[in-house]
Amino acid sequence: MELQKIRSLSDAELAHQERTTSDQLFRLRFQVAMGQNDGVKKLRQLRKEIARIKTVARERELGIHGEISDSTAAPEAQETNGGKEKGARK
Secondary structure, three states: OOHHHHHOOOHHHHHHHHHHHHHHHHHHHHHHHHOOOOOHHHHHHHHHHHHHHHHHHHHHHHOOOOOOOHHHOOHHHHOOHHHOOOOOOO
16 A cells, blocks of 8 residues: 555554554465465565554654654755854864
């Protein structure tokens, strides 16, 4: 599932999607352990999807919406005195 689709889900839908994906991952791990399936690629995809879902849920909990914080502003905006610091040597 793409990140935009995950972000568009409600909190209840997000929790349901996490449970569903976790259940799929459990079943696939069980099949791989039993030798019935060789779905290593699918395992990786499911783990990443669960991580994306948990990340979006945590962002909502903290009130973060993927915005850039002030501390990561462009370096040009942080420069003072034309890039020259007080006491700088050349």
